[in-house]
Amino acid sequence: MKTTVLGSGGWGTALALVLCDNGHNVTLWSHSPEKADQMAQTRENPLLKGVPLPKTLHITGSLDCLAGADMVVSAAPSFAVRTTGEKARPYLRPETVLVTVSKGIERETGLRMSQILQEATGNICRVAALSGPSHAEEVGRKLPTGCVSACPDRAAARFVQDAFMNDYFRVYTSYDIIGVELAAALKNVVALSCGICTGLGLQDNTKALLMTRAMAEITRLGEQLGGTRRTFGGLAGMGDLIVTCTSLHSRNYRAGILIGQGRTVQEAMEEVGAVVEGYYAAESVYQLAEKEQVEMPICRCAYEVLYHGKQARDVVSELMGRAKKDELLERTWM
Ligand SMILES: NC(=O)c1ccc[n+]([C@@H]2O[C@H](COP(=O)([O-])OP(=O)(O)OC[C@H]3O[C@@H](n4cnc5c(N)ncnc54)[C@H](O)[C@@H]3O)[C@@H](O)[C@H]2O)c1
Structure with a gap:
């Protein structure tokens, strides 16, 4: 499956590694092309020290990596979720599943992250939320962790569960986004x-x-x-x-x-x-x-x-x- 992770902070990077471990074709996008180049060269993210980035992980500063993605993970800090969604919008298709992993409420509107993404992307595809007790530093070290994949659309919640679940990352589904x-x-x-x-x-x-x-x-x-x-x-x-x-x-x-x-x-x-x-x-x-x-x-x-x-x-x-x-x-x- 082709997946793109938008946001190369500690959490976006750790989740990209889970997806790589699960055999998906994964690209990690950074909003800063310089940071993307640096990570691609050093094969390390300074925000996730000591965790090597495998050769199979593509790293880029170009949004073209979104073309044809089956699943897109939005891992920007909450203040940047709306702009990130707007950037992704032209590349999304009705069958894409968009997953928000950011934690916050928009200051001006009081909206949740999935609502912001729905607005920003013109509601073109289903949006799920993946959340739970999960420090990036521990997921990066493959320590046993559990999260919830939430979406009112059960098939989308299961799709995300299937994409992420492995022997150190356990995912439950829920309708209650x-x-x-x-x-x-x-x-x-x-x-x-x-x-x-x-x-x-x-x-x-x-x-x-x-x-x-x-x-x-x-x-x-x-x-x-x-x-x-x-x-x-x-x-x-x-x-x-x-x-x-x-x-x-x-x-x-x-x-x-x-x-x-x-x-x-x-x-x-x-x-x-x-x-x-x-x-x-x-x-x-x-x-x-x-x-x-x-x-x-x-x-x-x-x-x-x-x-x-x-x-x-x-x-x-x-x-x-x-x-x-x-x-x-x-x-x-x-
Ligand atoms: N770190 C965790 O363990 C963890 C776990 C679960 C959820 N989260 C959530 O994931 C989200 C991201 O957290 P993080 O810890 O990866 O962040 P971080 O602080 O490690 O990194 C933030 C990243 O966002 C980038 N960024 C800055 N401005 C941006 C913009 N305008 N557009 C896109 N990217 C921009 C920065 O370059 C940096 O790479 C947060 O909402 C956080 O609550 C984090």
């Missing part, structure tokens, strides 16, 4: 918050409390927007939340630690040195929650710390001091 994509975007906000807790010197109890209650509010918003509750307890939900909130591979978590230790948000983002998607997602989620009238205290507090200079330590007291709740009924004790 809404839930999978929302869970993926929102967990970055929680990872930032968890990092802030770590930076403040708070420990395991607090982080477990934060993650669990954050998942309750993510589920609330997700269901309101049409997602399925069970998705949030699955790989793309709780699975991805755990991996992002507990690992130094996560730049959102790392940025949060720096903020908790007292750096400004801008200083923390500069020090991390890469796009911190949770920062942008925090604003989108805040707006979505306001619009949908969904109570999301943890995400709201993250937004206030990140955008309005609220002190992280004050936020902890605020969250701990909220009115008594019932965990199951989610209503105030009378």
